[in-house]
Structures are given as structure tokens and as C-alpha cells.
Amino acid sequence: MHKDELPTPVLWLDLDVFESNVAYLARYFRDACVAWRPQTKAIRWPGLVRKLLDAGAAGVTCASLEDAERLAAAGIDDILLARPPAGPMQAKRIGELAGRCRLTITLDSAESAALIGATLEDPANRKSKIQNRKLATLIEIDLGLRRCGVAPEQAVALAKHIATVPGLDFRGLMAWEGHVLSIADPAARREACIAAVQTLVRTADAIRAAGLACPVVNCGGSGTFRITSHVAGVTEIQAGGAALGDLQYDAWGTGLPPALHLTATIISTAVPGRAVIDMGYKRGGGGAMLPQPKNHPGLRTIALHAEHGLLEVAPGTPPPPVGSRLDLTAGYSDQTTHLYNRLYALRRGQVEAVFDL
Numbered sequence: 001m002h003k004d005e006l007p008t009p010v011l012w013l014d015l016d017v018f019e020s021n022v023a024y025l026a027r028y029f030r031d032a033c034v035a036w037r038p039q040t041k042a043i044r045w046p047g048l049v050r051k052l053l054d055a056g057a058a059g060v061t062c063a064s065l066e067d068a069e070r071l072a073a074a075g076i077d078d079i080l081l082a083r084p085p086a087g088p089m090q091a092k093r094i095g096e097l098a099g100r101c102r103l104t105i106t107l108d109s110a111e112s113a114a115l116i117g118a119t120l121e122d123p124a125n126r127k128s129k130i131q132n133r134k135l136a137t138l139i140e141i142d143l144g145l146r147r148c149g150v151a152p153e154q155a156v157a158l159a160k161h162i163a164t165v166p167g168l169d170f171r172g173l174m175a176w177e178g179h180v181l182s183i184a185d186p187a188a189r190r191e192a193c194i195a196a197v198q199t200l201v202r203t204a205d206a207i208r209a210a211g212l213a214c215p216v217v218n219c220g221g222s223g224t225f226r227i228t229s230h231v232a233g234v235t236e237i238q239a240g241g242a243a244l245g246d247l248q249y250d251a252w253g254t255g256l257p258p259a260l261h262l263t264a265t266i267i268s269t270a271v272p273g274r275a276v277i278d279m280g281y282k283r284g285g286g287g288a289m290l291p292q293p294k295n296h297p298g299l300r301t302i303a304l305h306a307e308h309g310l311l312e313v314a315p316g317t318p319p320p321p322v323g324s325r326l327d328l329t330a331g332y333s334d335q336t337t338h339l340y341n342r343l344y345a346l347r348r349g350q351v352e353a354v355f356d357l
């Protein structure tokens, strides 16, 4: 089937570009001598995630328990859950998940450690194969994002505490230096990124000095991996979305071509200087970075309403015909892929695979 036969709005992936991006990233991390544990929050489909593992990723990172459960159910074995548990019900599910895959969890409080520890000790979970070993645990460190994570100077105490919690195996540190992405000047951003990640590495050293093993120092995203991968002491990089190469990643300097696109249909050109598509934010994604027409310099997306996308038609550009189809590059994959259960994977315009959730 050709792309033009798919009903719009539709989300699709250029497989040639995606595979080339994945190969590039795998080689990049191999050359930098760091393990690659890509974030899969946007690359949600197990069949796609599998391509990253086949290319050499050591395991994957998930930002939600639902994502981790879905990947584990599809047979993906080595999963880092990069978020603290949300209460006892999630702690119980984490305990169950740990029996089905090689799971590493991230937390930043004694309360979360107690919650998971209690679940693992619960006789109801005794059948789980996790009972034969301890659950690998990373502490999240706040490097300046001010989201989750303990301050670096609190890490030694929390690591010592986790080492005493039955069922947990303290393995190291995780952080995301995403706060530096808002620094516009590249030199200042680089300096801030290096300083932040060096703080993480020093924190790991302090934990080792306190007598605990701390083999994992995990950080790095798509907007920072070209810096973070080269900070001595980092062992794992989480950059994932870069493989999709959307406009947001391009703006962050990822330097990889876009693989994730949408196709919409022009439904109106009645207002002079405007073309309207059948794709608003409910299908095109929210946020600051809008999907933009591919190969149409005279057309620019200026707003997405719920079910309408508004494009500005540059003066002198003939408006696209009503009923014609328009390809757009995704604005930010994290704010787009969760809107679709189905992803079409295309090679030179032909559907090669359909990924469903």
C-alpha cells in the first residue's frame, strides 16, 4: 500500500531515515565507550524499540510503568524505569514486573524505597522470580532540572539507606541534565552541561568513597548526548528520541534528519492567506514546536486548534488545492506519538510494516 492511500491524519515513519539514525547513535555511543539505554517514551512500539536493541542498545529506559509493562510483555528484557513509583499500587506492579524482566528502578526517597521493599518482602509476591535476587536500584540526582532527584550532597545518605533495605540492590545514579536545553548560547550550554554531569560523577565517587559499589552513572538525553557521552565517569546514556529526529530535536542540535512525519488533508482555503488541514493538536501534538510542512517553503503551520491545523500561505504562493494531501514533519515526538496507537513504517512511500499498540 502507498502512503497516499492511508486515511488522514496519519502518523508515519521513514524507515530508511530511522534505521540510519539508529545506526548512527549506536556507533556514536560505541565509539564514546558508553552503554546506550535509550528513552522509549516516544518510540513506544515494541517492534521499533527492538530495532534499537538489535543495533546494540544495552537495554531501554521507560518513563512510565505502563510503557515498561508493555515492553516487558513484548519480551524486552532489560528495562530501566526512570521514575519513582506512584504509591503502593504501582509498587506492587513494579514487584510483579521485576519477576518478568530484568528491571532497574529509580527512586529519590526513603519512602519510595520502603514502598518497593515492602512489596518485595510481601509473601504474596514470593512466587516472583525476583525473590531469588535483589531489585537493581538507582538514585535519581537533581542536577538543576528541579523535577525529581535528591540534591547531590544527600546521595551518600540515601545510598547507605537503600543498601539496608531488604530486596533492593543499590547500583548507582541516574540524572537528566535537561535544564541546560533552555540555554540558548551553545558555549554556555556546553559549559553548564559538563559542570552538571561532572557533579553527577563526583557524587558517584563520594558514594564509592563511603564504601558502596556504584557501577552505574546514567544520564544524557537527545539534546545533550554529544557533550554528556564524553564526560569521564559516565557509564550509560539515555538519549532516545534523537532516533526520530523531529523538529524539536533538530532545534536542540541533535543533528539527525527527521524520520517521524504526519500526513494531513487540506480541508479549506476559503480565508485568504490561510490553508486549513484536518489535523489539530488532538492528532498533531501540543506544545511549542508545531509540525511543519515538509518540502513546502510557502506553507507554515501557525496554530493547531483541537481538530483544525492553521497554515499561513506566503504571499505569492498559490494555496494548495482543497482535498490535496500534505506531509508534515512532527514537531516534538514526545507530544505526538502518544496520540496514535498505530504507526505506519514506510520505505520510499510504501507501507513496509504497521506497528500497533
Ligand SMILES: Cc1ncc(COP(=O)(O)O)c(C=O)c1O
Binding pocket: 039, 040, 041, 063, 082, 175, 176, 178, 220, 221, 222, 223, 238, 239, 240, 241, 242
Ligand atoms: C529521565 C530522562 N532522561 C532522558 C530524557 C531525554 O530523552 P530523549 O533523549 O528521548 O529526549 C528525558 C526526557 O524527558 C528524561 O526525562
